[in-house]
Amino acid sequence: MYSAIFALLSLVCSARGATLLRGGTFITYSESSSNLEIITDGAMLFNDTILAISDTIDGLDSHLNDQDTETVNTTGKIISPGFIDTHRHTWQTAMRTLGPNVQLENYMWLFGTTGPAPLIFSPDDIHITSLMGTLEALNAGVTTSLDFAHVTWTRAHAQAALQGVIDSGARVWWCYNVGPVVISGDPYTVNTSAPIDQLAHIRELAKDSPFNGGLVTLGIAADPPTAEIVETAQNNSINVITAHDVEGPFGSGTGVITLVNNLTPGSPTLNSSLAFVFAHASLFTPAEARLLREFNQYVSITPESEMHYGHGHPASYLIQDQAALGVDTHFTFSIDIIGQMRIWLQSTRLGLYQETLDRFKIPSNTPMTVRQAFLLGTRNGGLALKRPDLGVLKVGAKADVLVFSTDAIGLIGWSDPVAAIVLHSNVADIEDIYVDGKLVKKSGKLIVDWQGEGFADSLRNIAVKFREALAKTNIAAFEAGVKKSSGVTDQDLQDPFQVDVTRGDGTGF
Template identity: 40%
Template sequence: MSFVVLIVVFFSQLSVFFTVAATSTLFRHGTVIGFNQQTQTPNILCNTSILVEGDTITAIFGSHEDGSIHVPPNAEVIPAENLIISPGFIDTHRHTWQTTYRTIASNITLSEYFVRYSPLSEVLNLFSPDDFYLSQLVGIWEALNAGVTSLLDHSHNINSREVANAAIDAYTDSGARVWFGYGFDPTGNFTIPSRATHIRDLAGDQRLSGSLVELGMAFDSWGAVSETDLQEAINVLKNGNLSVLTTHWLDAQWNIRHGPSLFQRLGIINESFPIVMSHGTFITPAEYQLLKDYNHYVSITPESEMHFGHTNYESDLIMDQAALGVDTHATYSGDMVNQARIWLQSVRLRSYKKILDQWKIPRLSPMSVNQAFYLATRAGALALRRPDLGILEVGAKADLVVFDGRSTNMVGWRYPVAAIILHSHVSDVVHVIVGGNFIKRDGKLTAENVANITTEFARSAARIQEEAINAPYHMEGGFVFNPVLPPASGDPVDVVIGEGTGY
């Protein structure tokens, strides 16, 4: 094959995933959800244009300034009169490799999840690196399609170099902004020293150089590995130039006590990287104070915490050190707007219930749509210590989500934030731009191979699901959570007239 042919093939393969890199784009005369830095609330700008040059927002201006702002002559102009332009949504907790499980775990408890579908089960043996690649790529496409431009992937499926490399390929091919939570829990024959060597090797990996993928660590085995292995993981955190540490934190009877006091004892609470602790179940005032003192965040995953029942009541009180996440998106919805909506209404419910229990009538809402929107955008950026994300302002990265303000469920809006949080759905997302590049345009993902990849993924998922659903479910005591506590079942509900519901 000639050199010229090789070059043509190389660039044709790249085009499978991406459109041509962005130069300049002007969204003209739309409704822009800007940000008031003083009040930390949305600043609604009507009849306003946004200029994107490269990967950065370079101008935001009203129609009265049209003649005074320099717009590059080659800029693409997109009329935005009926569009709502929002910052991209930021998901601070997701397991993209589990896309393969879609619908097969719809009625499980957290105990059953651990026994049958978690990395602690035998399920990882059903996946090849190619299976993981397909599952992660399709999972990220699901997020992008819904306007999630940045996500922290807790990749606890990593059991070999090949699987870790497949994850990086999926991330870079997707076009999303991804924090790779490289799983350090010693699954399979992939030891912590081997993981440490690989993650150091990745520092010079050309796939990551200049990409939207940042390298981090996901780790949950703090008390379950040898002191030597624990120190190896800590050394990587301190010296590996990682962008984030993420871990699961479910306290009290769940017995997964990975809160800030643990990291204080380990001497890593005041390093340069942020720590994102997912769930924060049964958080105490002392742990909350440590979050504030060292500026680390909890990722609240509302639908997950309801589905699995590990609660999130205390999270009502720590939202100034929290962002939102999705978690196991194959079991429920994978979009951040839905998480913000569920969280908003559940916080309201709990607040109203306290007032009603006092035989009083609620007068004011305890939480606003603006606050829900903040948690899904700006708070996620701050959790990852990226002040240039989750916000529309000059100098910020050009991560935008554009909604159709004239859809049947949104038309007639007066307040655009309320229109998004309470009335929108995924089909209203017209455009998604990440780093200045269109990832979704005119309602469709721009990757040219979506149909082929999803077809391959469907075959992979069907094969894996066929075996996964037959995994046995045995539970003694509290299983991995708390062996002292006995298992129990809640009273079943009845939705059918007569005896039984056919559950």
């Protein structure tokens, strides 16, 4: 099944010559100013890599008659680098709308990898839900994702999830999760020896990585990483390790950033060519901020997730120079980085405005700009992966390119292209998408015929299967098991204040 789908996608995304985008407004990046540079009525030539950018519409016209160059009229449009999502659990697509009011505590035994999912989803299910999760991100302009794949319950599940992201045509760091695996719900039983075979499987897969012409790269995910995991990465040319970092009442007391840095006695682990990406890092310490800056490692801020689940991000605005953005569990809320840029920008503004208001003063400037938010969703994602050639439009960068139509009623009259994208655009405004120079979305539609190939029907069936199985599951057994393994007791829990939105009786809750 997987090979047939892969052949189809390879055909529609087959290699082609150069592309010349002629006209339009380009959001480029200048190394000399370390900032965005806007080019109006420019042109850009690329194959898998950006070959030339002109600040005039006719500056690259010498290529108009090249036999292997396709010219695209982008007059009036906005051309942007592709977005980068540095924390996503792609396999959870089939759970969509099941967790609109879930918080982190009960997510773990309902929808997380410590819940019943390993006992319900088949490898074929995981292939489809991973493929569709990656395609929906791609459709939203996310050309690069860091997939924290905690779906590696068996080798078959792991292989299916990996094949799903390969088949999508997106650029993905697929991070194989190393950790215990649930093998029974009642009684709640976990195989704590699973990492032995998981690491062996990683070493086997690493021989073939990267996959799909370099678009999909093997990484490792773990909570937390161990010295053996770091050694496995170093010995098998794996360049990314990612981990969750949620401390405070959720954590163990030792920050994950600190823990990881101390894995190799006598030498700071973070002082490495490996990219370490810490998801959330909601309650990092000043010492950990210094470590991130000293060794150039990054956190992934997932604004909507941290609001939705309740683990927060009280000080994350202080580490944005070593941060990028992520979506996290896309089955519960927005799937796109546009939304994360917008939410993070406005919530950061609110918090810092409030500090000024609390001093009985009037804010006289903005604490954060749209350009800064845009950089978090593009260039900083590339830097988090130690790939400065991603998330930017500049000569020598990979040609991951978005073309925004500006004909929609919500964009007519724009003058600032960055503000237009961050504060006014939506996914439907993304007209064309190129990944590695290949056209994967044209005129607002993915090249992959995901409906015609039956992927949508398959995903619907998988979603129904999961809902029905979840309804029959003894969730109390999972809850007790997860609480026991995490050390959480009822004394650690407290209901937050609940709002009332209904006049008179009732609250609307």
